[in-house]
Amino acid sequence: MTQPSTTTEPAAAADDTMTVRGGVPVEGELDIRGSKNALPKAMVAALLTEETCRLTNIAAIRDIDVVDELIGIAGGSVEHDPDQIRITAHSFSALGEDDVERLHAASRIPVLTTAVSLHRTGTAVVAAPGGCAIGPRPVDFHLRVLRAFGARDDHREGMIHLRADRLRGARIELPFPSVGATEQFLFAAVLAEGDAELANAAIEPEILDLISVLQKMGALISVEPNRTIRVTGVKALGGFEHRVIGDRLEAASWASLALATGGRITVRGVQQQDLATFLNVYRRAGGDFTIDAAGSTISFRRARRMLRPLAIETDVHPGFMTDWQSPFVTALTQAEGVSVVHETVYEDRLGYTDALRSLGAQIQVFTECLGPTRCRFGAANHRHSAVVVGPTKLHGAELVVPDLRAGFSYVIAAAAAEGDSVIHGVGLLERGYADFRTKLTAVGVDHS
Numbered sequence: 488m489t490q491p492s493t494t495t496e497p498a499a500a501a502d503d504t505m506t507v508r509g510g511v512p513v514e515g516e517l518d519i520r521g522s523k524n525a526l527p528k529a530m531v532a533a534l535l536t537e538e539t540c541r542l543t544n545i546a547a548i549r550d551i552d553v554v555d556e557l558i559g560i561a562g563g564s565v566e567h568d569p570d571q572i573r574i575t576a577h578s579f580s581a582l583g584e585d586d587v588e589r590l591h592a593a594s595r596i597p598v599l600t601t602a603v604s605l606h607r608t609g610t611a612v613v614a615a616p617g618g619c620a621i622g623p624r625p626v627d628f629h630l631r632v633l634r635a636f637g638a639r640d641d642h643r644e645g646m647i648h649l650r651a652d653r654l655r656g657a658r659i660e661l662p663f664p665s666v667g668a669t670e671q672f673l674f675a676a677v678l679a680e681g682d683a684e685l686a687n688a689a690i691e692p693e694i695l696d697l698i699s700v701l702q703k704m705g706a707l708i709s710v711e712p713n714r715t716i717r718v719t720g721v722k723a724l725g726g727f728e729h730r731v732i733g734d735r736l737e738a739a740s741w742a743s744l745a746l747a748t749g750g751r752i753t754v755r756g757v758q759q760q761d762l763a764t765f766l767n768v769y770r771r772a773g774g775d776f777t778i779d780a781a782g783s784t785i786s787f788r789r790a791r792r793m794l795r796p797l798a799i800e801t802d803v804h805p806g807f808m809t810d811w812q813s814p815f816v817t818a819l820t821q822a823e824g825v826s827v828v829h830e831t832v833y834e835d836r837l838g839y840t841d842a843l844r845s846l847g848a849q850i851q852v853f854t855e856c857l858g859p860t861r862c863r864f865g866a867a868n869h870r871h872s873a874v875v876v877g878p879t880k881l882h883g884a885e886l887v888v889p890d891l892r893a894g895f896s897y898v899i900a901a902a903a904a905e906g907d908s909v910i911h912g913v914g915l916l917e918r919g920y921a922d923f924r925t926k927l928t929a930v931g932v933d934h935s
């Protein structure tokens with residue numbers, strides 16, 4: 488049985504176990520709601536104003552609860568209707584160490600409120616990064632951004648205390664186009680004094696969605712060629728109404744399930760352009776898809792009996808996303824020949840391959856960069872490349888979910904395998920894939 492990796496999530500509860508009876512191609516239709524990696528950031532943006540902000544296309548994911556709690560502690564209010572969230576933060580007080588410690592352990596989102604807290608209170612506390620199943624997930628780029636804006640930080644007993652009377656625009660270049668550090672920059676720059684520029688910024692669709700929100704609030708932001716974002720700070724921001732983009736990571740996960748089992752899944756509510764790279768790779772591997780005129784309903788299917796092997800390298804947008812990697816590579820265990828995977832975004836995102844081996848997959852992990860890019864992880868000896876030999880007949884096994892995307896991959900592998908698999912820790916999945924069990928039933932995965 489696979490051992491659970493170190494994770495920031497609580498250990499699996501006893502009723503957190505699911506049995507999947509695999510070997511049957513999936514078939515069904517699903518609605519995809521607001522993106523897990525965009526929605527909570529739009530909630531954080533709402534804290535930059537005293538006016539009421541309204542978000543729609545809401546997915547029931549755990550990070551919403553975390554941000555809800557954070558807003559409540561800070562003195563704001565959050566109201567939920569079936570399909571909307573209204574946030575009003577007339578006042579905002581900086582979080583204390585205990586709240587910071589608890590909330591930061593539950594999610595990556597609270598660190599993004601650091602610039603907001605500095606704007607509104609002149610102080611902020613950040614928990615030093617802890618263990619995480621996909622790598623240490625440091626905050627040094629965030630600190631680099633905030634220091635450039637004039638914040639001073641003081642590190643004591645696992646906590647980082649920041650202070651700034653006023654954030655002032657600056658020119659910053661990120662060592663790597665980090666999504667979170669780019670968001671931190673945006674939250675800092677929109678209300679800072681003067682002009683700010685971020686070179687080597689992340690430009691993921693989720694970032695562009697956040698920029699749309701901030702623009703609706705009155706921010707002055709331009710995205711230049713070559714990953715540069717320029718912002719001119721304004722004195723105050725107003726409320727907004729925003730429909731959050733559909734979750735392209737969830738869509739790709741279900742698409743990979745269809746590919747692995749030789750089935751067919753239609754997803755409604757994501758945009759074709761946000762999945763362009765994934766769609767190309769999907770087709771090259773022997774999958775196919777049809778897309779409606781609006782580009783928001785996509786039917787995925789396996790187009791040939793035997794999938795084709797591929798070489799893939801994960802990258803920042805518009806490259807092949809790291810969050811697509813594990814579900815898609817799980818499908819590649821069914822390809823005829825040798826596939827090669829090079830993970831260049833996280834140093835430790837191939838741990839799930841151990842579990843796939845226990846189902847019969849033939850996968851070997853390497854420390855070398857097995858791809859055209861010499862990435863940060865090759866010289867540091869991280870096990871970040873893999874070779875997958877297929878097709879392998881998968882059989883049922885017992886598995887423990889280590890993180891969100893790896894967990895979905897285990898479900899894909901279990902659904903493609905002959906026999907029963909027992910997966911522990913599926914609660915973690917329900918926190919990032921809204922209505923996960925209902926959707927599994929909707930596409931015909933036999934589970935209990």
Ligand code: EPU
Nearest residue numbers: 524595624625626627628629665666667668810832833891
């Ligand atoms: N990094 C640093 N220092 C920092 C920040 C990042 O070294 O201060 C490194 C990370 O260790 C990693 C790389 O930069 O090697 C990229 O990290 P990034 O900051 O872009 O990731 P993130 O903002 O923490 C978001 C998503 C992730 C997604 C990545 C990459 C959210 C809540 N999370 O994380 O999503 O993989 O961007 O696109 O938006 C997931 O959905 O399962 C997930 C992990």
